[in-house]
Amino acid sequence: MILIDGKQISASLKESIREQVALLPEKYGRVPHLVVVRVGEDPASVVYVRNKAKACEACGIRNTTIVLPEETAEEALLEKICALNADDSVDGILVQLPLPGHISEAKVIETIAREKDVDGFHPLNVAGLWQKTPHMAPCTPSGIMKLLEAIGIDPKGKRAVVIGRSNIVGLPVAKMLLDANATVTTCHTRTVDMPSVTREADILVVAAGRPKMVTADMVKEGAVVIDVGMDRDPETGKLCGDVDFDAVAPKTMAITPVPGGVGPMTIACLMENTLKCFLELHRQ
Ligand code: GUN
Numbered sequence: 001m002i003l004i005d006g007k008q009i010s011a012s013l014k015e016s017i018r019e020q021v022a023l024l025p026e027k028y029g030r031v032p033h034l035v036v037v038r039v040g041e042d043p044a045s046v047v048y049v050r051n052k053a054k055a056c057e058a059c060g061i062r063n064t065t066i067v068l069p070e071e072t073a074e075e076a077l078l079e080k081i082c083a084l085n086a087d088d089s090v091d092g093i094l095v096q097l098p099l100p101g102h103i104s105e106a107k108v109i110e111t112i113a114r115e116k117d118v119d120g121f122h123p124l125n126v127a128g129l130w131q132k133t134p135h136m137a138p139c140t141p142s143g144i145m146k147l148l149e150a151i152g153i154d155p156k157g158k159r160a161v162v163i164g165r166s167n168i169v170g171l172p173v174a175k176m177l178l179d180a181n182a183t184v185t186t187c188h189t190r191t192v193d194m195p196s197v198t199r200e201a202d203i204l205v206v207a208a209g210r211p212k213m214v215t216a217d218m219v220k221e222g223a224v225v226i227d228v229g230m231d232r233d234p235e236t237g238k239l240c241g242d243v244d245f246d247a248v249a250p251k252t253m254a255i256t257p258v259p260g261g262v263g264p265m266t267i268a269c270l271m272e273n274t275l276k277c278f279l280e281l282h283r284q
Helices: 006-022 024-028 043-059 074-086 105-111 123-131 139-150 170-179 194-198 245-251 262-281
Strands: 033-039 062-068 092-095 159-163 183-187 203-206 224-227
Touching: 006 024, 006 043, 006 139, 006 262, 033 043, 033 074, 033 262, 043 062, 043 262, 062 074, 074 092, 074 105, 092 262, 123 170, 139 170, 139 224, 139 262, 159 170, 159 194, 170 183, 170 203, 183 194
Parallel strands: 033 062, 033 092, 159 183, 159 203, 203 224
Antiparallel strands: none
């Protein structure tokens, strides 16, 4: 059984980005600049945003973190985004989700200029993924595809099952696996007899948001299991994934730990997207 080391794989990706970034000032006069906006004090968002700033530092990317109070009006946030869109010193804009209930996430996502949309959430970037035209790809799905590549798994001809159908992970990763020539099935809360479906999977991607929902009986011997969950174990209060790791891991060919699997890859892909935005904005 291979424990897929997302920390190490993301570290080498960040190192490669750092090397590319180091060459940019001579050619373009500055390094890429990522602006991360956090609204309110959601504890998970505080940690994520801090980790994004740390990754920027590791890659030599300039980072500005803007923290706005919970009660910020939607209109004020949209105006801030418009100002960042117009600011030539800014290459990438990320507004951390979830947002307070009075702010429309859809409006925020649409307002970020697609050229600066490092998350790949803008409708035009989503359309680009589904139509196979140039686009910014969402970070977690890209990170998952890179993990598979790093351990030498080609999805071609394999059966992939994705649990979850969110815009951020489930839907786009299913599309990427399909484009990599896997046969893809998506499961969700209304799926009848989910274990009969997941047991068919050569590659099982779990983005359900429910602690330890995938049990040993749901996994085929020799499968590759990618756990996107970031949950708290209701019994111990410790960080855990959507997969019951201790029970499932011995059956797998390879599995991601939580933490240290998909999470670090998401952030490394964010760095890659920031560099991509910079290069595209500087293309004549
Ligand atoms: N909240 C949880 N994951 C993400 C992400 O990838 N991007 C943003 N903007 N917010 C998130």
